[in-house]
Amino acid sequence: MNNPGFTVPAPRLASCTYSAPLPGGNGLADLLSTGSECAWIRFGEGMVGLGSAARFATTGPGRFEAARRWWMAATAAESGDTSRTSVPDDGLPRRSPLAFAAFAFADDSPVDSVLVVPEFVVGSAQGRSWLTWQVDLDSPCYAEKAAAGWRPDRADAERRLRGLLAETAGRKPDPAGAPAGTGAEAADGLRLTDGVLTQDGYRAAVVRGVREIEAGTLTKLVLARDAVVRSADPVDVPQVLRTLSVQYRDCWTYAVNGLIGSTPEMLVKVDGDVARARVLAGTLDRDGAPVGTAGSDYARQLLTDDPKQRHEHRLAVDSLTERLKPFTTSLEAPDEPFVLELPNVWHLATDVTALLVGAEGARRTGPGALALTEALHPTAAVCGTPREAAAALINRLESEDHGLDRGLFAGPVGWLDGNGNGEFGIALRGAVVEEEHTVRLYAGCGIVAASDPEAELAETHAKMRPMLQALGLHA
Numbered sequence: 001m002n003n004p005g006f007t008v009p010a011p012r013l014a015s016c017t018y019s020a021p022l023p024g025g026n027g028l029a030d031l032l033s034t035g036s037e038c039a040w041i042r043f044g045e046g047m048v049g050l051g052s053a054a055r056f057a058t059t060g061p062g063r064f065e066a067a068r069r070w071w072m073a074a075t076a077a078e079s080g081d082t083s084r085t086s087v088p089d090d091g092l093p094r095r096s097p098l099a100f101a102a103f104a105f106a107d108d109s110p111v112d113s114v115l116v117v118p119e120f121v122v123g124s125a126q127g128r129s130w131l132t133w134q135v136d137l138d139s140p141c142y143a144e145k146a147a148a149g150w151r152p153d154r155a156d157a158e159r160r161l162r163g164l165l166a167e168t169a170g171r172k173p174d175p176a177g178a179p180a181g182t183g184a185e186a187a188d189g190l191r192l193t194d195g196v197l198t199q200d201g202y203r204a205a206v207v208r209g210v211r212e213i214e215a216g217t218l219t220k221l222v223l224a225r226d227a228v229v230r231s232a233d234p235v236d237v238p239q240v241l242r243t244l245s246v247q248y249r250d251c252w253t254y255a256v257n258g259l260i261g262s263t264p265e266m267l268v269k270v271d272g273d274v275a276r277a278r279v280l281a282g283t284l285d286r287d288g289a290p291v292g293t294a295g296s297d298y299a300r301q302l303l304t305d306d307p308k309q310r311h312e313h314r315l316a317v318d319s320l321t322e323r324l325k326p327f328t329t330s331l332e333a334p335d336e337p338f339v340l341e342l343p344n345v346w347h348l349a350t351d352v353t354a355l356l357v358g359a360e361g362a363r364r365t366g367p368g369a370l371a372l373t374e375a376l377h378p379t380a381a382v383c384g385t386p387r388e389a390a391a392a393l394i395n396r397l398e399s400e401d402h403g404l405d406r407g408l409f410a411g412p413v414g415w416l417d418g419n420g421n422g423e424f425g426i427a428l429r430g431a432v433v434e435e436e437h438t439v440r441l442y443a444g445c446g447i448v449a450a451s452d453p454e455a456e457l458a459e460t461h462a463k464m465r466p467m468l469q470a471l472g473l474h475a
């Protein structure tokens with residue numbers, strides 16, 4: 001690699017992974033303590049990253065390619081001993097080295113897309129837990145030892161982990177000073193305001209979007225708005241994530257570099273030769289809806305049987321399958337969507353499964369998670385149809401008219417390993433921690449010819465509800 005395309009040299013990562021109980025003996029989410037951890041949790045399982053071994057930041061249309069090249073260089077030292085599957089040998093998921101990642105939605109966003117390589121990754125899946133220690137062999141701490149042949153091992157890992165946990169315990173926010181997270185008192189110190197794209201601005205943008213659709217420029221467009229929560233006390237990010245991971249168990253709770261949330265939508269998951277996605281589009285607020293069986297009937301009537309919702313959903317599924325297909329030897333996407341029930345909303349959902357090309361032989365020759373993410377992002381679930389026309393109109397109606405840059409919102413967020421495996425969700429139902437007392441929330445809706453501005457605005461409220469409630473607001 002003569003011209004890797006980055007000025008700071010890539011690290012030379014080495015790692016060791018071993019079976020171990022979760023530190024502290026509680027659940028994964030309980031490892032979140034300072035707010036600077038990385039996280040990826042669903043149904044109580046997943047991974048939490050502690051500390052930092054290396055980091056890469058980039059912007060622009062080449063952000064995925066730059067990240068991919070940096071990651072290839074960083075993991076080259078360990079890439080000799082890999083098989084493609086993430087569940088090999090002694091039953092431990094082979095996910096090392098591992099980075100958490102978040103990418104900006106737009107090619108021209110000034111916001112950094114990042115790869116974060118935590119020093120420790122604590123993982124849990126199928127009742128097993130493990131620890132991975134990752135170091136940069138060229139960093140001042142290890143260079144001399146590494147030159148003499150040293151490589152990370154379990155004994156050193158355990159020593160280092162004890163040190164790291166003691167350090168972070170010292171930085172833990174004072175629980176007495178943290179917001180309680182529920183109840184009227186908690187809401188007292190919190191203030192919710194419109195963001196740069198106000199609610200009035202949002203209605204106006206939807207009207208203009210519908211007009212463009214009627215004029216035939218495009219078929220579907222996703223428009224977003226932002227809102228800001230300011231808190232008298234520092235925002236208790238670990239508590240917010242713990243709440244989300246418990247209340248939205250079926251969603252992927254994520255934290256990377258200040259981007260936090262719990263998304264129900266999977267852009268692409270690559271495990272060995274198999275790629276999976278969960279496409280969502282078509283939303284119904286559960287607030288005020290009938291409960292129990294009556295609720296399911298209501299959801300079926302207003303989602304499954306509604307041509308507007310079905311149309312919106314079909315466009316989102318097609319945008320994913322058309323772009324995924326060239327990388328696959330077989331692809332399954334049921335014609336009939338199912339209704340995904342979340343605590344705040346119902347969605348029309350389609351799960352897609354595909355077998356990737358290059359499935360023969362011992363090593364991956366087909367695309368990895370990051371290459372697929374680049375090919376698939378942005379789908380019509382968060383951009384529109386056709387993609388280019390929708391992206392241009394989003395730029396006009398959100399950015400030029402109102403100064404809203406989506407930043408990492410609606411971009412891919414997740415993790416990747418050194419073998420091309422990984423999971424990238426779409427960063428929805430989330431927020432960016434802008435500073436200790438301020439978080440900016442985002443939510444968007446698919447706009448089609450039949451869209452009503454007031455109903456779309458109401459839908460953004462429903463989509464912000466999980467984060468608002470986790471922050472302690474009554475929403």
Ligand SMILES: C=C(O[C@@H]1C=C(C(=O)O)C=C[C@H]1O)C(=O)O
Nearest residue numbers: 280282283381428443444445446
């Ligand atoms: C854009 C968002 O959600 C997307 C839009 C949806 C819709 O318009 O029905 C549904 C799920 C997501 O694909 C969001 O949550 O902010």
